[in-house]
Amino acid sequence: MDSALIPEGAKRCSFPKFAIGIAIVGAVLLWGVYAMFLCWFKGLNQTNMNDYYGFALWIWADLAVIAVGGGAFFTGLLKYIFKVDELKNIINFAVIIGFICYSSALLILAIDIGQPLRGWFIFWHANVHSMLTEVAFCLSCYFAVLTIEFIPNILENRQVNRVPFFHHLAHNMHGVMAIFAATGAFLSFFHQGSLGGVAGVMFGRPFAVREGLLIWPWTFFLFTWSAAAFGPCFTLLVAKITETITGKKLVKDNVVHLLAKISGWMITTYIIAKIIDTIYWATVTIPSLGFKLSHFYTNNSFYGYWILITEVVLCGVVPGALLIIKSTRENPTLRLIAIVLGVIGVCLNRWVMVLQIMAVPVMSFDTWALYIPSWQEIATTILPVAYGIILIAITYRYLPVFPQEQELNSIEPATEAE
Amino acid sequence: MKQENNKAHKFGMVIDLDKCTGCGSCMVSCMSENNVPFKEDESNKKDSITWMRVYKITNGKSFPDTEIVYLPRPCQHCGGKGDHGHSPCVSVCPATATDYGYDTGIVSQIYTRCFGCRYCMGACPYHARYFNWWDPKWPEGMENYLSPNVSPRMRGVVEKCSFCYHRYQAARDKAYVDGRDDIEEQEYQTACTTACPAGAIVFGDLNNPAHAVHQIVKPDPHPDPRNKHIVGKSRNPNVFRLLERLGTNPKVYYLSEREWVRKAGDNYLEGEWDEIKNHHGSSSHD
Amino acid sequence: MKVDRRSFLGLGLGAVAGIAVSPVGIKLTDDSSIWTQNWPWTPVPVDGEVSYESSVCSLCPGSCGISVRKIGDRPVKIEGLAGHPINDGGACLHGIAGLQYLYDPSRVKTPLKKNGNTFEAISWEDAISLVAAKLADIRNSNAPERLAGIMDKDLGSVSALFKRFFNTFGSPNIYTLPTLESNLQATAATVHGKGQTIAFDLENADFVLSFGAGLIEGWGSPVNGFKANASRKERHAKLYQIEPRLSNTAANADKWIPVKPGTEADLALAMCAVILKKKLFDSKAVANFKGGVNKLNALLQKTYAPSKMAETTGVKSSDIDTIATLFAKAKMPVAVFGKGRGDGAQSLKELVAVHTLNCLVGNINKKGGAFVQPETAYLEFPAESMDSIATDGLTKAKAGRYAHQVFEKINAASQPVVEALFVYNANPCYTLHGADNIKKALGKIPFVVSFSSFLDETAKQADIILPIHTFVERLEDVPSCAGLAKSVVGLTKPVSPPIFDTKNPGDAIILIAKALEGDIAQSFEWDSYDDCLESVTPGIWDDLSEEGVAVISEGIPTGSVAVNVSFLADNPATVQAQGDDSLTLIPIDNMRLPSAGTAASPFAVKTVSDTILKGTDSVVEINPLTARGLEDRGYATLTTPMGTARVRVNLNEGMMPGVIGMVEGLGHDFDNKYVSNKGTNINDLIGPVIESGSGLDAAFGIKAKISKA
Ligand SMILES: Nc1nc2c(c(=O)[nH]1)N[C@H]1C(S)=C(S)[C@@H](COP(=O)(O)OP(=O)(O)OC[C@H]3O[C@@H](n4cnc5c(=O)[nH]c(N)nc54)[C@H](O)[C@@H]3O)O[C@H]1N2
Ligand SMILES: Nc1nc2c(c(=O)[nH]1)N[C@H]1C(S)=C(S)[C@@H](COP(=O)(O)OP(=O)(O)OC[C@H]3O[C@@H](n4cnc5c(=O)[nH]c(N)nc54)[C@H](O)[C@@H]3O)O[C@H]1N2
Ligand code: SF4
Ligand code: SF4
Ligand code: SF4
Ligand code: SF4
């Protein structure tokens, strides 16, 4: 039915099967869209946020998708700048995931702010001292870059590519992609950092505050580093899921091993930095403000030391080790465990840096504030996931995302549709 | 430079916790002065807009040694580290919708510019900022008591205590019309100050030695030798600020003769209080 | 033109690019943000000329001077009036929120007539003629005493007009609800003789021994009390607070002495025993006691010695001794009585026992002591014109000594005791103990007329509601009272034109009188209440109208005062709480909630802590030791002999073990979602306990049990 659009030589499931799959995920998407409109028209009273929890589930989701979307800039950096050529076989996919993550992040922000129609004041009345201003500028620019990086892939669609103009455009864009990748890497480096800075500069919040370098608190660097480290884990994880669902091998093992290895070393170095940061914060920063570490992990029903240990050891040290050791890295099960732990770890880190900050009492007479998101918040948080699944399904079906697909899957010659 | 400093006001407050009765007049006076809305259920204090909030604090001891004190908390109009005007909230606002008035020390809030990102709320350790989760609604006819001096806020923006800035503007206008350079201490008093039946709140210019706030606080002109971010520490042994150690440099000071009350104003490691409690600004170190 | 794929795509892209670079997008973006800044559903206050008018707040007995800021015709803010002799600047939250009463859309907007279960709007003419016709019937049946009346207080010209109306009508059955002032008068009558009242010079006392008086909880003239209390710090004056709970007053005091509820009288007498035994009394003062103190002393030493009262009161005998000694040795001590706001149930034994401390140390009519002074008199009404029905009616016995006895009688009788009832500015169906029984009694009265601004619990029981001005809309004289150490009359002024079709209650009663014609009408020959007020205040009208306030007396009263302690020497019994459960439920007075019939304003409710009201549940205070099995903030069922309530629990170390505290002023059930249907009315859970001898309802609490819900 839609075979004319399917990449030449690729085998795809039947259109009805595809349509049913999309419809199911689409229903979830519509649920999210409904919740989104509720938030826009009725206001943020649809959420369970409150004056203690001004930042909550959404901002976590925002930070988390951006962190895991870090695979795009980091893979791009390695491919185009450091010329790690094998990565060309996964770069398209990394870019698509990045595009999904960043468009989701922007959508979430548009729902999250109390006055969406004034969102652009962040640019118009920009305050250069605010980390969020830095985030907004870099995020928007990088999204533009991602779009540019995504376009050639779209232009490679069998039908589009027939138009000579688009054919040449795609070709030429590939040629200059290194410039965009470099710009993207730079921008992404900054906004990942500024997102970390968002928490670190809050000197009224001892749980968040960090000392740092020049105008940036350590969390600035930790966020960039962790996004670069864990982002590829997410790329690999989504690739693995796509492979499982399509029942095909899409990326060669050597590419996967290489990315996993790089990720492993990044995670390991990151986690060492994170441990040093935590120790410095716990022994120098917070005591100078009158706090003991236990203040942040006791006297409440949720945030115990478990969260710190899970984030740093189980979801940091462990995946790092599994991915730098050749034998465990090349063992598919252990590698999968490592990348799953890694993705959980970075998401947990973002959770802690958004929600636990809000929960911890600062005034001596204040109490812990816990919060449970409303269904509208959950629906709008799942919305980007559904959107992501749909976009991956569509791009996979109609675009030549994985250059190694044909080679890895012996396919009958494609039939001409027209 | 020096002249410039002398000219700039630094409006601030001292609240005598030994006098405060927890009566709530300041809260209501603030709400009615500043067109603060109300809704059906205000018992969830985490979404109840009270620019002035009166906290009840106990000494944690059991019957009959329990003691309580009430602590009224307006916006602290933080000067930020080193009192340079980078208050926790102002420095983070991406749209410059909250700003530091260098001529007054007042932290403003521009409702029509705020786009409701709530970063400032997260940054404020005093929970002095409130978000309009709902459209403000007045029962039919009640909007007749709204004052034109302060615009009602729309849904989706943050609001907070302004030190009744419109009263400052009015006083300044009057002085101007009268051909005076500056306003008198009594010409600019906040709505909570004038309402307090116990006279627990004193308001004025911390920079002006003739003003009562200055005389009570005796602000230290030098940074705290123990923490250079802290400026304007009180040299009155009974005066303290909330979370002073964070370096937020609030312009709201509290007064109490009770040691446990002063201790409750900040966080201290074990044993630290005994060392710190007798330290009252740089001069006590001389 | 041939539209091929290429030109189509080209055109499409061109259009997108064109719109993108045109100003349309920017314009729309800008417009939409401006629209959000001017949402038509967010009100924009109308501007106008600013003016200030001074007046007096009459929401409570405080009688504070207020300044009302207006924009054009619109009052927009109430603040305390600087320089006013009572409050000099400050105001309480209820007064400040007063405009929320004025503009409240749930006010009674026109006269209403009960029609089955609903009310229908009628005109003032119809309302007055309906009332007059019914009253004429009662008179024609020669039973004028069957018209009864309840007012909030017996002060000022409007109350006087109501009394005048009842006199000329021929009914002795006009009552006031218990107030601090009525309790002060009852105490004065017992110890010093009738026609007097007691005041406390708190501004000058150097040792205040308060038996549960909520000096900063709304007792007396609240703002004045706050000021006197705050000035202690500069004056180095001491406050010792005796009560079962760490109230705000106790917390603010120099010392809190927890006492078992209901044993304050015993404690006061034990202190009297110490003073007498240690001969710490003022011998000159005691020499003037009528009948001497020997009989009392013998009783005290035998029955009320500190060693005997320690167990009863929960206060160590050494503490009783120390505090009594400190009190007696202080330069300007004063013992203050009237638990909580001093207006609810009080035992005369307790009031008199505490006041005896004042009498013993000889601080009556001394600086910083207790003042005994004649009741304020400044009204000069012309003689009443009485017909024979009136003169006959007035000779009949009153239906009861106090209002609650009248209601009991109505409930007990099978025949109507009362044919018609006037309720003015009072809400007995809410404020009296066993509120449900009061509602039942009102249901049995054939014709109830309510003079009210709000459709409160009592007005809802009425057959006719005559809507009256709020204090912001009416002219009225407001005499100070409630233990204030100076006597002033303030003038409440109509700073706002009437918002609805309401009248001054004085005008309403004048209209009814005129409609009745004859002698009654003759006694009410004023054109309006405003004229009446001017003519009945000849001595002070100039001050009132020009200054807004007239000072009747200030400073220490002169002249000697008789003291008679025979009431105590007869050893009246101490009132016990009803029921036999092990815990005692007591009411808590909280400044942020009015205990009187008027519900709190939305602003005031907003300030109420979530440890008092959470959602629609009252939160009760209980010591963790007593609260076995109950969780902090958890639900519980509270049961008393009068009823059951679902509540939440606040584990509070400031509560004496064995006692449960519940705030007064919640649980209103009229049609205002901001203030009603929140929490429980404690008066539904406590029944009246009549003190033998005084006839007062002296139920300080009730026995109760509480279990996890
Ligand atoms: N909270 C709050 N903040 C506000 C506003 C508000 O309504 N509420 N309004 C906003 C608006 S609309 C405005 S325009 C701004 C105004 O804010 P500003 O521009 O700060 O206004 P002013 O303080 O009136 O004037 C600034 C200075 O100019 C000086 N000046 C007067 N005449 C002259 C002159 O001839 N030459 C020179 N060199 N100096 C002169 C005055 O003495 C004063 O020190 O405030 C804004 N800020
Ligand atoms: N006395 C005095 N006069 C001045 C000045 C001064 O400082 N003092 N400053 C001068 C200057 S610089 C200026 S800019 C002008 C400003 O003068 P105006 O424009 O009159 O400014 P405001 O009085 O601040 O606000 C006007 C009205 O707008 C309402 N309002 C607030 N928010 C909104 C909204 O979102 N939508 C709508 N529709 N209405 C809203 C307010 O409640 C108020 O009633 O005044 C000038 N005149
Ligand atoms: S008005 Fe004064 S006494 Fe009352 S709570 Fe506020 S500061 Fe305290
Ligand atoms: S108290 Fe909070 S809102 Fe006020 S200036 Fe300080 S940080 Fe900002
Ligand atoms: S909520 Fe408004 S004031 Fe606060 S940081 Fe965001 S834009 Fe600024
Ligand atoms: S200073 Fe003004 S705005 Fe701030 S709390 Fe007091 S009354 Fe409210």
Ligand code: SF4
């Ligand atoms: S104390 Fe009473 S009279 Fe005074 S302002 Fe409050 S309610 Fe009005």
